[in-house]
Amino acid sequence: MAHMMRNMRVPPNSASLAEAKHKTLEFFRMCCRSIPEIMEIYNLYDVVSPSQLRSAVAAEVRKNSNLTNPKVIDMLLFKGMEELKNCVDHSKQRHHLVGKYVVGNQGLVQDLGHKDQGSSNFLKNFYSGNYF
Amino acid sequence: MGLGLLASRALRSSRILRSPSNGGPTYFLRTIVSTPELNNADAAAAVQGNPPPPPDLPKRNPVGGARVHFPNPDDAIEVFVDGYPVKIPKGMTVLQACEIAGVDIPRFCYHNRLSIAGNCRMCLVEVEKSPKPVASCAMPALPGMKIKTDTPIAKKAREGVMEFLLMNHPLDCPICDQGGECDLQDQSMAFGSDRGRFTEMKRSVVDKNLGPLVKTVMTRCIQCTRCVRFASEVAGVEDLGMLGRGSGEEIGTYVEKLMTSELSGNVIDICPVGALTSKPFAFKARNWELKGTESIDVTDAVGSNIRIDSRGPEVMRVVPRLNEDINEEWISDKTRFFYDGLKRQRLNDPMIRGADGRFKAVSWRDALAIVAEVMHQIKPEEIVGVAGKLSDAESMMALKDLLNKMGSNNIFCEGNGMHPNADLRSGYIMNTSISGLEKADAFLLVGTQPRVEAAMVNARIHKTVKATHAKVGYVGPAADFNYDHQHLGTGPQTLVEIAEGRHPFSSALKNAKNPVIIVGAGVFDREDKDAVFAAVDTIAKNNNVVRPDWNGLNVLLLNAAQAAALDLGLVPESDKCIDSAKFVYLMGADDVNLDKLPDDAFVVYQGHHGDRGVYRANVILPASAFTEKEGTYENTEGCAQITLPAVPTVGDARDDWKIIRALSEVAGVRLPYDSLGAIRSRIRTVAPNLLEVDERQPATFSTSLRPEVSQKVSSTPFTPAVENFYMTDAITRASKIMAQCSALLKK
Numbered sequence: 036m037a038h039m040m041r042n043m044r045v046p047p048n049s050a051s052l053a054e055a056k057h058k059t060l061e062f063f064r065m066c067c068r069s070i071p072e073i074m075e076i077y078n079l080y081d082v083v084s085p086s087q088l089r090s091a092v093a094a095e096v097r098k099n100s101n102l103t104n105p106k107v108i109d110m111l112l113f114k115g116m117e118e119l120k121n122c123v124d125h126s127k128q129r130h131h132l133v134g135k136y137v138v139g140n141q142g143l144v145q146d147l148g149h150k151d152q153g154s155s156n157f158l159k160n161f162y163s164g165n166y167f
Numbered sequence: 168m169g170l171g172l173l174a175s176r177a178l179r180s181s182r183i184l185r186s187p188s189n190g191g192p193t194y195f196l197r198t199i200v201s202t203p204e205l206n207n208a209d210a211a212a213a214v215q216g217n218p219p220p221p222p223d224l225p226k227r228n229p230v231g232g233a234r235v236h237f238p239n240p241d242d243a244i245e246v247f248v249d250g251y252p253v254k255i256p257k258g259m260t261v262l263q264a265c266e267i268a269g270v271d272i273p274r275f276c277y278h279n280r281l282s283i284a285g286n287c288r289m290c291l292v293e294v295e296k297s298p299k300p301v302a303s304c305a306m307p308a309l310p311g312m313k314i315k316t317d318t319p320i321a322k323k324a325r326e327g328v329m330e331f332l333l334m335n336h337p338l339d340c341p342i343c344d345q346g347g348e349c350d351l352q353d354q355s356m357a358f359g360s361d362r363g364r365f366t367e368m369k370r371s372v373v374d375k376n377l378g379p380l381v382k383t384v385m386t387r388c389i390q391c392t393r394c395v396r397f398a399s400e401v402a403g404v405e406d407l408g409m410l411g412r413g414s415g416e417e418i419g420t421y422v423e424k425l426m427t428s429e430l431s432g433n434v435i436d437i438c439p440v441g442a443l444t445s446k447p448f449a450f451k452a453r454n455w456e457l458k459g460t461e462s463i464d465v466t467d468a469v470g471s472n473i474r475i476d477s478r479g480p481e482v483m484r485v486v487p488r489l490n491e492d493i494n495e496e497w498i499s500d501k502t503r504f505f506y507d508g509l510k511r512q513r514l515n516d517p518m519i520r521g522a523d524g525r526f527k528a529v530s531w532r533d534a535l536a537i538v539a540e541v542m543h544q545i546k547p548e549e550i551v552g553v554a555g556k557l558s559d560a561e562s563m564m565a566l567k568d569l570l571n572k573m574g575s576n577n578i579f580c581e582g583n584g585m586h587p588n589a590d591l592r593s594g595y596i597m598n599t600s601i602s603g604l605e606k607a608d609a610f611l612l613v614g615t616q617p618r619v620e621a622a623m624v625n626a627r628i629h630k631t632v633k634a635t636h637a638k639v640g641y642v643g644p645a646a647d648f649n650y651d652h653q654h655l656g657t658g659p660q661t662l663v664e665i666a667e668g669r670h671p672f673s674s675a676l677k678n679a680k681n682p683v684i685i686v687g688a689g690v691f692d693r694e695d696k697d698a699v700f701a702a703v704d705t706i707a708k709n710n711n712v713v714r715p716d717w718n719g720l721n722v723l724l725l726n727a728a729q730a731a732a733l734d735l736g737l738v739p740e741s742d743k744c745i746d747s748a749k750f751v752y753l754m755g756a757d758d759v760n761l762d763k764l765p766d767d768a769f770v771v772y773q774g775h776h777g778d779r780g781v782y783r784a785n786v787i788l789p790a791s792a793f794t795e796k797e798g799t800y801e802n803t804e805g806c807a808q809i810t811l812p813a814v815p816t817v818g819d820a821r822d823d824w825k826i827i828r829a830l831s832e833v834a835g836v837r838l839p840y841d842s843l844g845a846i847r848s849r850i851r852t853v854a855p856n857l858l859e860v861d862e863r864q865p866a867t868f869s870t871s872l873r874p875e876v877s878q879k880v881s882s883t884p885f886t887p888a889v890e891n892f893y894m895t896d897a898i899t900r901a902s903k904i905m906a907q908c909s910a911l912l913k914k
């Protein structure tokens with residue numbers, strides 16, 4: 036896997052949306068295939084399971100599901116590929132992955148939300164700090 | 168250095184070359200006077216002597232925008248300052264006349280609140296037809312006087328005085344704490360010469376130990392004697408004095424002695440040089456690094472106006488702000504030096520006491536949820552709220568609203584006792600007003616020791632006694648006064664005697680034009696409070712203390728929160744509410760007596776310091792101190808003032824009213840305000856006077872409407888309300904400086 040990505044280059048532009056979609060699926064599959072290796076490299080067994088990682092990647096992809104411009108999709112694919120390469124090449128450290136894909140974007144202090152349901156803006160602000 | 172010297176030589180020689188005056192190269196040794204035309208002051212004056220063109224002068228405004236008060240319009244006289252005519256009341260000095268004309272005269276010894284010494288000579292001005300320059304601060308202005316403040320003679324005189332002063336003043340500005348706010352520094356830049364002629368050794372003076380607050384570097388002293396005059400005239404202690412004569416003159420305490428005044432810190436401000444500086448602030452910061460926030464002092468009920476100087480998140484010092492009606496320009500030592508208590512013992516996280524009796528830090532969410540849950544399991548009448556002595560009006564309003572929504576009406580403010588008389592505002596504020604005390608000519612102090620309870624009020628009484636020899640009668644335990652007084656008795660029995668006219672002091676009250684009675688707030692806690700007040704009312708009635716043009720019946724409160732609490736109606740429903748309480752909400756209340764509280768009661772402590780209230784608490788909610796929040800405080804004379812945040816809050820603390828507002832929502836009884844402005848509109852419906860900021864709101868009705876009381880006074884003598892002047896609340900108790908003071912200075 037790694038050797039294949041080592042000589043990564045900018046792929047030719049997608050001619051149509053269908054082609055871009057195909058490429059995206061291909062990218063997702065590539066990610067899924069690298070997940071076992073990533074688990075190994077970064078020793079993530081005690082914090083996450085492969086399926087959780089897969090859904091984290093899927094969520095990242097779905098975040099952009101509304102895009103229709105093949106050029107934009109190509110660009111995002113390239114970025115994704117770069118990220119994947121960084122992971123596989125061990126260019127990152129464990130906490131990078133834990134922070135981004137295991138804990139998620141909300142940060143370590145998880146605001147589970149359901150407790151604050153129905154409370155006023157005042158209370159929400161109150162919990163987050165004195166100055167508002 | 169070398170380069171500079173070379174450069175100055177080069178300059179000098181080029182000037183000689185260019186000077187066309189007297190052909191041959193003479194030795195031109197530059198004299199000390201830097202401005203050449205001053206060399207020949209008389210000649211220059213002669214040139215100026217021609218009658219100046221009639222004043223086509225721009226309108227000048229008095230220094231600092233001061234207003235002139237003419238006690239008697241007929242006594243106005245006209246003088247000319249630099250050709251500009253000004254009208255002044257008779258009896259003003261030349262210096263004051265110049266100030267009204269908008270000319271600031273340099274000075275060191277003159278201070279407008281102290282007597283005139285006239286010993287620094289910095290204020291020399293030229294007066295037409297007087298042979299020598301005159302010291303303007305000591306010279307009364309006479310009609311038609313022609314004063315000249317920027318003639319060469321005046322300038323030369325100043326330069327000369329400056330040179331004499333600097334002769335013995337050390338050149339240690341870089342390590343001097345006064346640097347940047349030093350009168351000598353500023354004036355030597357403005358009026359001094361650029362070099363001195365004295366090559367001898369400078370004199371040096373042994374530093375004196377004035378106690379834990381004032382640092383002395385006596386070599387820097389310029390013998391202006393402001394401190395000596397302050398100590399004897401304002402502070403009323405004859406601790407400081409002048410020793411020796413001529414160049415051996417020193418300021419000192421005669422014998423090794425600490426300065427035992429509660430106003431001693433003010434000598435730091437009035438000392439024009441760095442001879443007296445603040446010991447706790449020594450070498451901590453430079454004054455230009457500090458951010459000043461205009462705020463209010465809350466350590467007593469006077470509400471002195473202060474400026475909080477902070478650097479980043481730290482309060483570095485507290486200095487007074489001018490307010491003629493309250494503190495003039497002084498503050499007490501407690502106000503000035505308690506600020507290090509703001510850094511110690513702070514509560515910074517919400518905490519819950521676990522089963523093992525230890526506190527565990529939790530999130531706000533959990534803390535509020537627990538409090539709300541417990542609050543709902545308890546019968547409404549068993550819920551009690553206590554506001555602390557440092558609470559602001561907004562949070563007291565919120566707390567009262569919260570408790571009322573929960574169905575309880577048991578809320579009070581510590582220090583007000585269990586049966587406060589909150590109906591008549593005149594019954595708990597200082598009706599005469601602090602500045603009004605100056606008009607009084609007889610005082611009757613009932614169970615109050617103003618020196619420790621409200622040092623600034625005491626300073627006013629001292630000022631009055633000093634100016635008019637007003638008689639002071641005192642009823643209460645043996646106490647320390649810094650003015651003449653008669654100790655009439657220790658118990659309320661004496662009051663009854665005065666009321667019935669059997670006491671010798673009653674004649675003094677009777678003969679007084681403006682008698683003043685001051686009752687201490689310590690009386691609020693007495694069983695026979697109503698009888699004592701009834702006796703006081705009788706005295707007032709018999710001696711014409713309350714008239715349409717004069718209200719001399721006063722209550723001197725102890726704490727910053729008291730007046731606002733009574734205005735807002737923080738009155739408990741039953742006086743036994745603590746004994747049967749199951750849920751107690753302490754909002755910064757540390758001095759409330761919780762001995763009778765049942766053991767199974769749940770106590771919430773909301774506050775900023777881990778003080779007495781925390782020992783019994785089950786939940787701690789950290790709040791911000793008064794330096795960190797905006798809040799309204801009403802002082803003892805009924806003047807509402809606002810504190811402003813100077814520094815950020817500590818840790819995870821929140822403002823008091825926000826905590827209560829959040830708790831109300833968690834408990835399901837949401838209070839209808841989300842901002843300070845909204846709370847203030849709520850206050851408007853209860854006590855609109857609290858919104859009239861910086862303006863004293865006198866009480867509308869006088870006390871004569873009070874119902875009759877049948878209670879008899881007991882024979883228990885009055886007790887001191889404040890045991891230790893330096894430690895009265897959570898912040899001052901946490902302060903190290905205040906602890907040192909109480910160890911060294913408490914008598």
Ligand code: SF4
Binds near residue numbers: 388
């Ligand atoms: S110590 Fe300061 S205030 Fe006192 S005489 Fe010296 S210079 Fe003046």
Ligand code: FES
Binds near residue numbers: 287304
């Ligand atoms: S200010 Fe006038 S002599 Fe000092």
